[in-house]
Every structure is written in C-alpha cells, then in structure tokens.
Amino acid sequence: MNMKKNIYINKYIIKPKGFSIIEFMVASLLSMIILIAVGSGYFAARKVNDVAIARLNAQQDIRNVSNMIVYDARMAGGFGCFNLSNLNVAKNITVATDWSGLNNKDIRNLHEYLFSGTKGADNAVELSEGVKTISQSDFASVVTGIPGGFVAQSDALVFQYGEGTAAVADLAATRDELTIHQNDDATVATLVDNSPVVVSTCNTLSLYVIKRPNSGNVFKLGPKSQGLLPEAIMAPEVRHEVSLTRYIVNIYVVGRPNGGELGLYRIRFGNNAWEAPQLLLSGINKMNILYGYVNGCPGIDPTVNSELPAASAPEETFTFTEQPLTTDMARPLASIRLRLNGNNLAAEGQTMTNAASRESAGNVYIYNIDANVRGGNRCANR
Numbered sequence: 001m002n003m004k005k006n007i008y009i010n011k012y013i014i015k016p017k018g019f020s021i022i023e024f025m026v027a028s029l030l031s032m033i034i035l036i037a038v039g040s041g042y043f044a045a046r047k048v049n050d051v052a053i054a055r056l057n058a059q060q061d062i063r064n065v066s067n068m069i070v071y072d073a074r075m076a077g078g079f080g081c082f083n084l085s086n087l088n089v090a091k092n093i094t095v096a097t098d099w100s101g102l103n104n105k106d107i108r109n110l111h112e113y114l115f116s117g118t119k120g121a122d123n124a125v126e127l128s129e130g131v132k133t134i135s136q137s138d139f140a141s142v143v144t145g146i147p148g149g150f151v152a153q154s155d156a157l158v159f160q161y162g163e164g165t166a167a168v169a170d171l172a173a174t175r176d177e178l179t180i181h182q183n184d185d186a187t188v189a190t191l192v193d194n195s196p197v198v199v200s201t202c203n204t205l206s207l208y209v210i211k212r213p214n215s216g217n218v219f220k221l222g223p224k225s226q227g228l229l230p231e232a233i234m235a236p237e238v239r240h241e242v243s244l245t246r247y248i249v250n251i252y253v254v255g256r257p258n259g260g261e262l263g264l265y266r267i268r269f270g271n272n273a274w275e276a277p278q279l280l281l282s283g284i285n286k287m288n289i290l291y292g293y294v295n296g297c298p299g300i301d302p303t304v305n306s307e308l309p310a311a312s313a314p315e316e317t318f319t320f321t322e323q324p325l326t327t328d329m330a331r332p333l334a335s336i337r338l339r340l341n342g343n344n345l346a347a348e349g350q351t352m353t354n355a356a357s358r359e360s361a362g363n364v365y366i367y368n369i370d371a372n373v374r375g376g377n378r379c380a381n382r
Contacts, residue, residue: 077130
C-alpha cells in the first residue's frame with residue numbers, strides 16, 4: 001500500500017516586528033503635540049479661573065463700597081428724630097450750640113457750603129443736610145491729625161450723622177448731666193472721655209464733648225464753654241424725644257497714606273480723633289462727585305402749581321451737577337452720584353496690565369454709585 005507522504009508547509013511566517021525610525025519620530029511628535037495641548041489648556045484654564053476670581057473679588061468690593069456709601073447717605077444729617085434737612089428757624093427747628101468752639105480735628109470747622117447762618121457765627125451749620133465735599137487742594141489743611149498722614153488725589157465726600165439710639169432717662173437740673181437707660185444702646189456704651197456726642201429732640205440739636213463718670217449710664221457734658229443744655233431740650237413736654245447719639249463723620253476720598261497703596265479710602269472720625277484710613281478699593285485713581293437735585297416738584301419748584309393734587313402733579317426729575325448748588329432750604333441736595341475711574345477697574349489692580357492679552361477680559365465695569373440723601377427729595381413727602 002502506497003502511502004502518500006504529507007508535506008506540511010508553514011504558510012504563516014512570523015516576521016520580525018518593531019518601529020522604524022520614521023514611525024518612532026512621528027509617534028514622538030504626536031505625543032509632544034498632545035502634551036503641549038493638554039498643558040496649554042490647563043494653564044489657559046488656570047488663567048481664566050484666576051481672572052474670574054479676581055473679577056468676582058473686585059465686584060464684591062464694589063458692592064461693599066456701594067452699600068457703605070448708600071448707608072451713610074441715608075443716615076446723613078440724622079441725629080435721633082432730628083434731621084438737618086428740616087432746619088427751619090421760623091418753626092424753631094434749630095441747632096442750639098456753637099459747633100465752631102470745639103477742636104479743629106473734626107469736620108465741624110470746615111469752611112464754605114454753610115447750610116444756614118453766617119460763616120464763623122454761632123448760628124452756622126457747616127454741612128449741608130449732613131453731606132459736604134472738600135476740594136483736593138483744601139484737604140490737607142482742613143482734615144488734620146490722620147494717623148500716618150494721608151495725601152488726597154481727589155475731592156473728598158463727607159457724611160455726618162448720629163450713631164446709636166440711646167433714649168435719655170433723666171436730665172440733671174444743672175443741665176450738664178444726663179442718664180440713659182441701662183444697657184439701652186451698645187454704640188453709646190463704647191463712648192469714652194472726650195467723645196463728641198449729640199443730645200437732641202425732634203426740633204433741637206446740641207453738640208458736646210462728654211466726660212464719663214464711673215457709672216456706665218451717666219454722662220457729664222463738658223466743657224462748660226460749650227454751654228448747658230438748652231431749655232428747648234429740658235422742657236418736660238419733649239422729654240420723651242430726647243436722645244443721645246455718637247457724633248460720626250465718614251470721609252470717602254481717593255488718595256494714598258504715607259507709604260501706602262493708591263485707592264479709594266474711608267476715613268472715620270470716632271472718639272474725638274481720626275481713625276487710620278481704610279482701603280476700600282485698590283486701583284482707583286479718580287473719583288468724580290455729582291450732586292443731584294429734584295426738579296418739577298409741587299411746593300418746591302415755583303414753576304409748578306403747588307395746589308395740584310398729587311395724582312395729577314407732574315413727575316419730578318433729577319438734575320446732576322458737577323458743583324453743589326447754593327444751599328437752598330426749598331431745594332436741598334437729594335442725591336449723590338459717584339463715578340470711579342471712568343467706570344472701569346482692572347480686576348487685579350495694576351498687575352493686570354502685565355498681561356495685555358487678558359487686560360480687557362479682566363477689567364470690571366463700575367456702575368455709577370447713586371445714593372439718596374435722607375430728607376433730600378421733598379417730592380417724596382408731598
């Protein structure tokens with residue numbers, strides 16, 4: 001039997017495998033491209049994130065500044081139930097004491113823009129409705145004693161008002177001492193010797209420096225050169241209106257403390273001395289102050305019929321000026337508008353200019369800060 005010999009031929013030959021030099025170079029190049037793309041994307045994302053965080057921080061600072069200014073404007077001129085915007089000698093709504101007799105560290109000695117009376121006279125009220133501006137050129141001579149010194153680079157916006165709501169429980173017959181209800185007001189509880197305070201009713205205001213005895217709720221007014229409490233405050237029929245408030249002044253100004261950073265600062269007058277300037281917004285080098293007055297209001301504007309009923313009276317309008325108008329009891333300052341840096345702020349201050357490609361993306365638009373002055377819009381009360 002013939003047997004056929006089967007011959008098996010290996011048809012699958014295993015060839016040697018590997019990368020050629022060209023393939024290796026192409027693969028390496030692709031890897032480098034991917035690595036660079038991933039790295040660039042990461043760093044770009046980090047830059048975008050940094051700018052976004054800086055923008056959020058800047059916007060938050062702007063909101064905080066706006067809230068402070070709006071609050072101060074709303075409080076301006078208010079001392080308990082007394083309001084400087086309601087001054088009217090004919091109605092016996094007056095300031096009883098001569099403020100100019102006190103030391104020159106505070107705002108009471110500011111010149112110009114008298115609300116009423118004659119400059120330097122006893123009847124002078126030196127801040128219009130609790131709001132005033134100080135020109136850049138006058139700042140150094142008017143506001144003295146700031147800790148560490150301060151150089152203003154803009155006009156300054158000033159607010160004054162009374163802080164706290166301590167009701168007076170008793171007035172001494174000697175007219176130089178008063179007692180407040182125990183633990184009635186936390187703000188007044190922090191007063192120290194020589195703190196400036198206001199004693200007021202709804203119609204009469206008096207300003208004093210106090211001497212505080214050991215008893216926490218008894219305050220002695222001094223010095224005697226300031227005068228005693230007026231009869232208008234001592235009268236029994238207004239005893240329930242008498243209140244004691246801390247005298248507060250807040251200044252907003254663009255400038256730089258000695259050796260400090262340029263920006264928008266708040267300077268506060270507390271216990272008979274200026275406190276250290278507080279930086280509110282860095283990167284601010286310009287502040288424009290505009291003054292708003294209401295027009296077309298019946299009973300205020302002589303061109304409008306004051307006998308028209310409110311429903312048919314024309315709506316009032318606001319006019320903003322770069323300079324405050326002459327103080328007018330019939331048309332007081334109604335609003336303050338601030339424009340910072342021409343409405344533009346770099347989110348990281350001056351450092352943002354180091355990255356020109358990101359400068360526009362990092363800038364924050366600053367809306368005008370509009371703050372209504374307490375009691376200024378007489379149309380709202382018609």
